[in-house]
Amino acid sequence: MANTHTHTHVACFHCGEDCNDHPIMMAEKSFCCEGCKLVYELLHQHNLCEYYDLNAKPGINQRIVVRQDKFAFLDDEKIQQHLIQFRDEDQIHITLYLPQIHCSSCLWLLENLHKLETGVQRVTVNFTRKEAKIIYNYRETTLRRVAEVLTSIGYEPYISLNDMKEKKPRVQRKLVYQLGVAGFCFGNIMLLSFPEYFTGNNHSDASMNRMFQYMNLVLALPVFFYSAQAFYKSAWSGLKHGFLNIDVPIVLAILVTFIRSLAEVAAGHSGYFDSMTGIVFFMLIGRVLQEKTYQGLSFDRDYTSYFPIAVSVIKDGNEVPTTLPDIKTNDTLLIHHQELIPADGIISRGSALIDYSFVTGEAAPVKKSVGEIVYAGGRQVGGNIEILTIKEVAQSYLTSLWNRDELKDSGKQTNVSFVHLLSQYFTWVVLLIAVITAAVWTVKDPSRIWPSVTAILIIACPCALLLASSFTNGHILRILSRHKLYLRNAQSIENLANTTHIVFDKTGTLTGKAGTEVRFFGDPLTPTQEMKIGSLAAQSLHPLSAAISNYCGVANNYAVRDFREFEGKGICGWIDDLFIRMGSAEFIGIKQKTAQDGSTVFISINEKPIGLFTIRNGYRPGIRSMLEHVRDHYDLSVLSGDNTREAGSLRILMGANATLRFEQKPADKLDYIIKLQGKGEKVLMIGDGLNDAGALKQSDTGISVAESTNNFTPASDGIIEAEQLKLLPSFIRLCKSNRHIVIISFLMSLAYNITGLYFAVQGMLSPLIAAILMPASSISIILLTYSMSELSGRRLAASATTAIPDKNHV
Structure with missing residues (x-):
């Protein structure tokens, strides 16, 4: 039977975490560790305890001691x-x-x-x-x-090493300047056009009207030549690749509007400068809003984002902090506990326990001895070691892994937005109408060819469609970001909505990076026995020992005599009159009859086996409920670098039809994604480590799970905060509603275009009608997309507040 013992939760005054039955007391306040108590003493000494009045338990847990010379x-x-x-x-x-x-x-x-x-x-x-x-x-x-x-x-x-690079501006200043110029010119052109709107040419002073026309022309020049550059570049890029994107008809409308307006002004009439500048102004607003949403995020990471900025190099017996680019072959590096190994090398001193989960996904640490090779990207979790570098940082295994994945990314399928597909047909239809109109007026009245054709190209500008797309996408992106899902761009919304197959990494994605689930099976333990077992476990740096130590609690920290650790087997030692062994079944002296789910540590006291601990990664809260929702609508797969010891529980969690693959290397994950895409699947890959980088980039949508949204994550199409992964079904539904909103807006835009074309083909469209129709259409589209997007966002918020907690802890 599992050992159950009562536990009274005592929260740390500083950080709010559990004090594990034996809190450290000071001034009638409880603390979970000496670190939290020291921070409180420091703040109290400097009269800064108001810190605790602003929020309940605001502090950061201080159990991890920072190395003295770390900085x-x-x-x-x-x-x-x-x-x-x-x-x-x-x-x-x-x-x-x-x-x-x-x-x-x-x-x-x-x-x-x-x-x-x-x-x-x-x-x-x-x-x-x-x-x-x-x-x-x-x-x-x-x-x-x-x-x-x-x-x-x-x-x-x-x-990190990435801080040594030149920083790029977070927001494109040029885009902001272009928007500012377009807004200034558009506003003033509208102001100067008011007399014409309300009185017409016949009732205004001719000289004043002429002056206003020339002033509008002057104000339109910087918009045409400077503010609209972004659209020119995008349209030209599409044409070079033989693709009519949404910016092609936009640019065509800008050019025709400007040329027609010049002709109107030359003939003594008002032009369409208000409509032209309005098109550019509204389009730029959508682009800037999208840029501003992500100024604090970076979706394109390279290996330098993961590496420390410097490492200790042993020179003449002294530790010399050295930047990573300055590390050379045959340098001796001192790698401290919990430090990342920056370059491939051979262990020259100390015993290494390397956590390669960052590179391979395998959660279990690997023991390495003097003379063995260790690779960049591993994290040392067993005390200090020294390594002799055999490759420079830029040539290490981790770097080559990253670069190899970058090259493979070139084979990723190119997705095209349905908005751009619509725009292709839209452009050809508009051109066809213009040709037919020109042919008709060639026979009936050649003098009306120019007014009719240009009016068609102006009034049929797909700016309403692009506005619907830009503002809906921008608003959906902001709604998602409020719920801690940050997508790279609007295309990622469509790709996520089109998903047919979801692939999960396990370690760090479905399971938490920090924290494990520990259970004890066997004879009931007394509180004293638990603390003595915890004290013995605390003598070892092995992660399994650390998990047991944290489970049992070591507040009294009993003295351990004759402590010994046997590599790959276990530990033992005397505490008072008890001789305790912890380790494998063979080390304890018993035969393991049944396989347990997770890593297993057997316990004996005075050579009598009393039970065992099972340690496994704890699945994130809400994961079970989330998977129950998605497995009915999507094919699921799990690609894990870990071994098969948790296959049983994972099968229950994922469902009978899910594909489970263990001991997967980065190349295996990448190949699996490519095979799925070869079958026509639209793949959503969710992972966290560098071992997932290639698969994330190859997938139609790659989302990186981060414990913090600003934390460093692999290159991806999106970043999701770990605690929000449970809302994945709601996120996909919101992305699907995005397409519906754009289509509804497009139909409204189409009605506007049909109405305008009715007048345009007859040569009846005046500057006054165009000036009224185009801004009215733009404003109505903005209001429609905003209201519908906000309604969808409220539904997402409601689903977040009513998320069903897991019925059973996995």
């Missing part, structure tokens, strides 16, 4: 030059990424950082990007000291 590399002037944004005689400006920012208390504490560290002058926090811009006096403090103070209060800066 020593920030003393290097060369590294500082890449990170510092501004420097003068008195101060330095720097922006640091702090992924732990999560609430208003964080903002308050960081903005009061000057009370904790003399020399810090001002801190400005960007909550959305989780960045803090810090201004400090370098004569009173250092960059390294600032980073260490931030770490000490729970906001450890994340500094």
Whole structure:
């Protein structure tokens, strides 16, 4: 029977996490660890305890101790030059990424950082990007000291090799300038056209009317030659590849409108400059809104986003922080506990326990001894080791894996939006109508050919269709982002809606990256026995031992005598009068009769077997309910780099018809996606690690799961926050409604075009009618798409609040 014991939940005053039966007390407050208590003492000492009044349990868990010299590399002037944004005689400006920012208390504490560290002058926090811009006096403090103070209060800066690169602007400034110019010119042209709208040419002063016409012409020039450049480039790019995209008829309408307006002004009449500038202005609004939605995200990652900015190199017996590009073959690297190995090398000192889940997906760590090769991308979880590099960073296995996947990505299928497909037919139909109209008027009245043909091309501009697409897509993207799903672009919405087969990674996707599920089966344990088992487990750095230690609790931390660890077998030691063994069945001296679901650790006390622990990754909350919804409508697959030990529970979770593949290497995952696409499947791949990068990019839609939306994820079409994965069915439904909204808007646009064409083919369309019809159509389309998108968004919000929790914990 499973050992069940009562447990009273005591929340840590600082971070709110469980104190595991034995809280650390101070000033009548409970803390889960010494780290949380130390942070409280620090804040109390500097009169900053108002931090706890702003939010309940606002702190970050401090159980993981940060290495003392972790930020020593920030003393290097060369590294500082890449990170510092501004420097003068008195101060330095720097922006640091702090992924732990999560609430208003964080903002308050960081903005009061000057009370904790003399020399810090001002801190400005960007909550959305989780960045803090810090201004400090370098004569009173250092960059390294600032980073260490931030770490000490729970906001450890994340500094990667990618920070050494030149930063690209988050928002295209040119697009914003183009929008500003178009808005200014459009507004003034409309203002100067009011006399004509309300009085007509016969009742206005001729000289004033003429002046207004020329002023409109001057205002239209910067819109035509500067603001509309984005459409010219897109249309030309499509034509070069033999494809009529939606921007081709837009550009055609802009050109014809401008040329026709020039002819009208030359003849002493008003032109269509208000309509032309309005087209450009409204189109640019949609593009800028989409850009602004994603200014804090990056969908294109390379291996430098995962690597630290520097590593310790052993030179003449000393640790020298060295930037990764400066690491050479035959350098000796000191890899600390929990550090990523940046280059392939041979272990020269220490015993390694390498977690390769980031590269292969295999959750179980791999033991390596002196003389064995370790590869870049593995994370050392067993203490400090030294490795002799055999390849530079740029030539390591991890880098070659990334580059190989980049090359394979070239075979990814090209998806074309149905809006662009509609635009192709739309353009040909409009041209056909124009030709027929010209032919008819050639026979009846040649003088009406030019007015009729140009009016057709102007009034039949598919701007309403593009507005419907741009504004609906933009609004849907923002609704999804509010629920922590960030798609790369509008095409990703359509691709997600067209999904027929969903492929999941397991480790870090269906299961959480942090936290495991531990169960004990056997004779009931007393609280004292549990704590002694936990104390013994705490002596080992193996992840299974750490899980057991956390499960049992080690608050009293009993002294362990004669501790011994046997590689690949288990550990043992004396605690008071008890001799405890933990490890494999063979190590305990019994025969394992039944296979357990998950990793198994057997326990004996005084050479008497008393039971076993099972340890497995805990599935994310809501995963069971989510899979129950999607498996009725989509084919499902799981590609895992892990072994088959959890195949049984995963089969129950995924359903009888799902495909389960274990021990999958990155190339295997990529090949499987290609095979599915070869069968005509539209594949949605959901993964998290670099081992999924090739499959994510090859899929029709690749979504990276991140514990934090600003965390570094593989290149993908989308980023989803881990806790929101349970809403996947609702996200797909919303993307499908996007197409329906655009189609309804297109039908409305078509009605407008038919009405306008009725007048245009007869040569009856005046500038006044065009000036009224085009803005009215644009505004009505915007209102329609906004209201329908908002209605769909409210349905998504309702499904999020009523999400059914899992009935049983997997």
